Amino acid sequence: MDQNSATYEGQKMYDPKGWWDTYVFSQDHKVIALQYVCVALAIGLTGMFLSLLMRMQLGFPGLFESIDAGSYYQDVTMHGMIMVIYLLTALFLGGFGNYLIPLMLGCRDMAFPFVNMLSFWMYFLSVIILVASFFVESGPTGAGWTLYPPQSILEGTPGGDGAGIILMLASLAVFIIAFTMGGLNYITTVLQSRAKGMTLMRMPLIIWCIFLATFLGLLAFPALLVGAIMLIFDRVLETSFFMPEIFKGGEVLDYGGGSPVLFQHLFWFFGHPEVYIIALPAFGIISELISVHARKNIFGYNMMVWALIAIAGIAFIVWAHHMYVAGMNPYLGFFFATTTLIIAVPTAIKVYNWVLTLWNANIKMTVPMLYCLAFLVTFLNGGLTGLFLGNVAVDVPLSDTYFVVGHFHMVMAVSPVLALYGGLYHWYPSVTGRMLNDTLGKIHFWITFIGTYLIYFPMHYIGFLGVPRRYYSNEQYDFIPQSVADLNQFITICALIVGLAQFILLYNFIVSLKKGAIASKNPWGACTLEWQALESPPGHGNWGEQLPVVYRWPYEYGLPGAKEDFIPQNVPDEQIVKA
Amino acid sequence: MSNNQTVSFEHSIPDNLKGLVADWSSDVQTFRVRWSKAMMWIFLVSDTFIFGSFLCAYMAVRLTTIEPWPPTSEVFALHVGGADVPLLLIAIMTFILISSSGTMAMAVTSGYKKERKKTAFLILLTALGGLAFVGMQMFEWSKLIFEEGIRPWGNPFGAAQFGGFFFMITGFHGLHVSIGVVYLCIVAKRVWEGRYDRLNDYQMVEVAGLYWHFVDLVWIFIFAFFYLW
Numbered sequence: 001m002d003q004n005s006a007t008y009e010g011q012k013m014y015d016p017k018g019w020w021d022t023y024v025f026s027q028d029h030k031v032i033a034l035q036y037v038c039v040a041l042a043i044g045l046t047g048m049f050l051s052l053l054m055r056m057q058l059g060f061p062g063l064f065e066s067i068d069a070g071s072y073y074q075d076v077t078m079h080g081m082i083m084v085i086y087l088l089t090a091l092f093l094g095g096f097g098n099y100l101i102p103l104m105l106g107c108r109d110m111a112f113p114f115v116n117m118l119s120f121w122m123y124f125l126s127v128i129i130l131v132a133s134f135f136v137e138s139g140p141t142g143a144g145w146t147l148y149p150p151q152s153i154l155e156g157t158p159g160g161d162g163a164g165i166i167l168m169l170a171s172l173a174v175f176i177i178a179f180t181m182g183g184l185n186y187i188t189t190v191l192q193s194r195a196k197g198m199t200l201m202r203m204p205l206i207i208w209c210i211f212l213a214t215f216l217g218l219l220a221f222p223a224l225l226v227g228a229i230m231l232i233f234d235r236v237l238e239t240s241f242f243m244p245e246i247f248k249g250g251e252v253l254d255y256g257g258g259s260p261v262l263f264q265h266l267f268w269f270f271g272h273p274e275v276y277i278i279a280l281p282a283f284g285i286i287s288e289l290i291s292v293h294a295r296k297n298i299f300g301y302n303m304m305v306w307a308l309i310a311i312a313g314i315a316f317i318v319w320a321h322h323m324y325v326a327g328m329n330p331y332l333g334f335f336f337a338t339t340t341l342i343i344a345v346p347t348a349i350k351v352y353n354w355v356l357t358l359w360n361a362n363i364k365m366t367v368p369m370l371y372c373l374a375f376l377v378t379f380l381n382g383g384l385t386g387l388f389l390g391n392v393a394v395d396v397p398l399s400d401t402y403f404v405v406g407h408f409h410m411v412m413a414v415s416p417v418l419a420l421y422g423g424l425y426h427w428y429p430s431v432t433g434r435m436l437n438d439t440l441g442k443i444h445f446w447i448t449f450i451g452t453y454l455i456y457f458p459m460h461y462i463g464f465l466g467v468p469r470r471y472y473s474n475e476q477y478d479f480i481p482q483s484v485a486d487l488n489q490f491i492t493i494c495a496l497i498v499g500l501a502q503f504i505l506l507y508n509f510i511v512s513l514k515k516g517a518i519a520s521k522n523p524w525g526a527c528t529l530e531w532q533a534l535e536s537p538p539g540h541g542n543w544g545e546q547l548p549v550v551y552r553w554p555y556e557y558g559l560p561g562a563k564e565d566f567i568p569q570n571v572p573d574e575q576i577v578k579a
Numbered sequence: 580m581s582n583n584q585t586v587s588f589e590h591s592i593p594d595n596l597k598g599l600v601a602d603w604s605s606d607v608q609t610f611r612v613r614w615s616k617a618m619m620w621i622f623l624v625s626d627t628f629i630f631g632s633f634l635c636a637y638m639a640v641r642l643t644t645i646e647p648w649p650p651t652s653e654v655f656a657l658h659v660g661g662a663d664v665p666l667l668l669i670a671i672m673t674f675i676l677i678s679s680s681g682t683m684a685m686a687v688t689s690g691y692k693k694e695r696k697k698t699a700f701l702i703l704l705t706a707l708g709g710l711a712f713v714g715m716q717m718f719e720w721s722k723l724i725f726e727e728g729i730r731p732w733g734n735p736f737g738a739a740q741f742g743g744f745f746f747m748i749t750g751f752h753g754l755h756v757s758i759g760v761v762y763l764c765i766v767a768k769r770v771w772e773g774r775y776d777r778l779n780d781y782q783m784v785e786v787a788g789l790y791w792h793f794v795d796l797v798w799i800f801i802f803a804f805f806y807l808w
Binding site: 237257 | 606612621622645738740742747
């Protein structure tokens with residue numbers, strides 16, 4: 001089969017005609033990636049705004065009268081859902097995945113461009129449905145992002161009287177359809193449409209990460225889809241899949257005989273792999289960035305790949321560590337604690353390899369590199385508190401306290417976002433052909449990095465004191481000392497500063513589009529293919545007439561005897577310029 | 580230091596695994612099939628997890644529910660010739676669906692033999708089998724709803740979850756069959772128009788076949804877990 005021909009599969013390559021075809025209903029993977037990034041960042045800003053509302057209430061209770069207990073729970077719920085699914089999942093896989101897979105693998109586009117376009121528009125629809133729930137009577141659901149029944153579908157829960165929960169579940173179902181369409185594309189493209197010479201073990205690590213994260217998503221999202229469908233039925237048709245016998249205000253409701261723990265199993269069978277759906281692309285971005293900006297090949301490439309595969313596999317058998325206090329059989333807790341601690345081994349391999357990559361390297365303190373270093377520290381920190389929470393005996397007292405909030409924000413909120421920012425700074429020149437402003441980038445970095453530490457580090461202490469998470473107000477409990485209120489004020493002020501600092505990034509993004517320094521074709525001196533396209537930024541079809549041919553692995557830095565300190569993947573041995 | 584993939588480790592690999600190793604260590608593509616076929620396989624793996632989640636949830640609730648499960652052999656019985664015959668309708672439905680898998684397999688074979696008209700005819704026959712299955716399922720649903728009084732939220736025989744799971748899972752499967760019928764009709768039209776003759780490649784018929792066999796296989800599990808348990 002002729003892979004070089006654009007008419008492989010018997011279809012002509014998609015050829016945009018006119019403005020709408022090129023920029024709106026585009027089937028070009030780069031445009032779709034940008035659409036994903038823009039929508040995800042927009043909804044992510046909404047999520048950040050919600051978190052600031054929560055922080056205002058926690059730091060300065062009662063200052064804003066509009067934030068009552070009900071709207072506080074709605075903010076908590078929507079903040080969690082938006083950040084985990086509509087921002088990070090969509091941005092890493094829809095954004096970075098779409099942009100990087102065809103460019104890094106040396107093909108012209110995704111395997112199924114039309115399905116890829118549909119994927120974005122379904123995602124857009126799911127975001128619209130999600131946002132719509134803010135505008136229905138009684139607002140979005142306030143059941144917590146885990147949506148545990150029975151309370152999530154009963155009236156009386158904040159936002160439970162109106163259509164909030166229905167819209168939430170419908171939006172999730174549409175998102176899953178969108179993800180499936182995108183995911184089938186990513187997997188097929190990675191497996192079936194690589195450049196000549198690009199074996200699986202010559203793929204950049206980020207492609208491995210996105211590939212495995214997509215695989216996790218394709219196998220984990222079905223459980224959420226099933227849970228969402230059953231929950232909709234429980235709400236609309238009054239079936240009792242998840243609903244036990246319930247008394248409300250002295251009256252027996254029509255429900256009975258269902259199993260609330262079943263929903264938790266379905267949710268976390270999705271929910272834990274979801275953590276890795278977010279973490280793996282972050283790992284991948286860090287692997288790329290650390291190698292490029294330290295001018296050194298990644299340490300232990302093969303071990304990195306196998307560690308990723310191990311993480312992806314074990315991710316499916318750890319889900320019940322979110323349910324130690326749900327009333328499971330304690331023996332199950334033993335099993336899941338063991339698997340949870342085992343997954344720390346491949347993760348530690350990755351961290352050691354990143355650190356060893358930095359060992360004796362020519363570290364360039366660029367903004368992406370700063371983000372890498374920040375990621376290593378933050379991820380290590382969040383990972384270590386994960387060891388506390390993975391053990392049943394330690395988890396039981398810490399469960400549902402601010403310790404958990406501190407842990408998962410460190411490990412799966414701040415770390416991926418740091419990797420995300422690093423990635424945005426790194427690939428911005430490839431997308432726009434211009435560099436971002438370095439000074440603004442560093443200001444943004446230091447405020448974000450130090451700020452997030454000041455926000456989440458005290459939460460561990462608050463958690464040790466036993467302050468429960470998700471509480472609207474801590475004022476009426478004797479066991480909570482004054483220091484908690486003071487710390488909460490401090491955290492809120494830090495959160496406001498960090499929140500404002502994100503507008504530096506936004507400003508930098510928009511201004512640099514027109515005024516940024518013109519980037520050379522390969523400004524960071526990277527070996528991977530996305531910087532070797534004919535044009536910069538890469539044009540439609542990516543490679544002009546001839547597809548690239550790959551001769552080496554993606555981390556050929558500092559080859560002895562060569563003039564440049566990097567050899568791109570598409571340069572054959574005989575063309576290496578000698579020093 | 581290049582990441583050298585050309586190291587020969589052939590001597591250490593048993594013969595029957597050499598193909599596997601060759602596929603996974605090759606460049607360009609891992610599986611020697613069309614993109615659409617690879618995608619269909621991946622989609623089916625994902626879909627397996629949807630049905631798997633449905634069936635696991637069903638089993639979990641059936642084991643934990645407080646009321647007794649309705650006696651399935653009586654609920655699903657047909658009244659024929661003065662006697663209740665258990666599983667009669669469902670036996671016919673299952674027979675038809677499995678037969679349609681047979682005609683689908685024949686369609687794939689004749690497709691690879693480039694027999695255009697025969698292929699289109701066999702695909703249409705398969706779609707007809709699917710249509711008959713969905714029709715009988717509608718009959719079964721209306722019998723359960725209107726004669727037996729089974730609803731998603733309750734029934735006169737026992738645990739309320741019976742109706743919910745039955746309608747949800749068979750409905751989800753019926754949706755798959757219905758989509759499959761439409762899909763098969765589109766493929767049959769394309770075969771008839773000679774599109775695959777022009778491409779000189781009938782693999783798309785096999786891709787449709789994969790989906791159809793999968794829907795069939797899922798039915799076997801639903802049949803076993805709902806009607807025989």
